[in-house]
Amino acid sequence: MEKKATQTLEEEHHIIQTVVGAMAALAENMDKGMAPEADTLRNLAEFMQVFADKCHHGKEEKILFPLLEAKGVPVNGCPLGILIHEHQSGRKLVAELAEAVEVYEKDSLKGHELLCASMRGLVNLYPNHIWKEDYLLFPMTDKILNEKEQQELIKRFELVEKDIGLDVHRRFEQLAATLAEKYR
Ligand SMILES: [Fe+2]
Numbered sequence: 001m002e003k004k005a006t007q008t009l010e011e012e013h014h015i016i017q018t019v020v021g022a023m024a025a026l027a028e029n030m031d032k033g034m035a036p037e038a039d040t041l042r043n044l045a046e047f048m049q050v051f052a053d054k055c056h057h058g059k060e061e062k063i064l065f066p067l068l069e070a071k072g073v074p075v076n077g078c079p080l081g082i083l084i085h086e087h088q089s090g091r092k093l094v095a096e097l098a099e100a101v102e103v104y105e106k107d108s109l110k111g112h113e114l115l116c117a118s119m120r121g122l123v124n125l126y127p128n129h130i131w132k133e134d135y136l137l138f139p140m141t142d143k144i145l146n147e148k149e150q151q152e153l154i155k156r157f158e159l160v161e162k163d164i165g166l167d168v169h170r171r172f173e174q175l176a177a178t179l180a181e182k183y184r
């Protein structure tokens with residue numbers, strides 16, 4: 001049996017979870033007074049903005065959710081409405097994280113609080129969001145879509161990857177591994 005589109009999204013979840021785990025450890029270290037390098041923080045913010053939000057949430061929100069909606073899944077309420085709302089909350093927190101990194105580079109003391117707040121918000125949001133998708137959304141999707149529709153979805157996801165750049169995807173995978181290695 002060929003790989004399902006939902007499996008590729010689940011694999012991306014593992015990569016995102018790795019980074020969110022590193023972010024939790026980083027926030028804890030910062031609570032103890034550690035001052036991380038701006039470079040690490042910039043990479044972290046870029047990963048969350050590009051890999052997690054633009055690429056991964058983009059595939060879900062612009063491709064998968066509309067397809068499910070067309071198949072009769074209500075867009076309001078559970079599960080799609082809730083997931084879309086969480087994507088919006090995540091997007092706001094990620095924008096705050098990127099801003100906090102900029103502040104931190106100019107004034108580490110002022111940036112410290114902002115960084116911790118946005119990272120904690122993301123650490124609270126993401127694991128539960130991913131759980132809902134892995135255990136509710138994807139099993140539901142696998143029930144609704146047939147083999148051919150899953151394969152069509154994969155092709156559309158590949159176009160998103162191409163658009164962002166395959167080397168970019170690989171670079172972020174490497175970055176996730178490096179962050180996990182550094183903060184675990
Ligand atoms: Fe999502």
Ligand SMILES: [Fe+2]
Nearest residue numbers: 013056060133
């Ligand atoms: Fe997801």
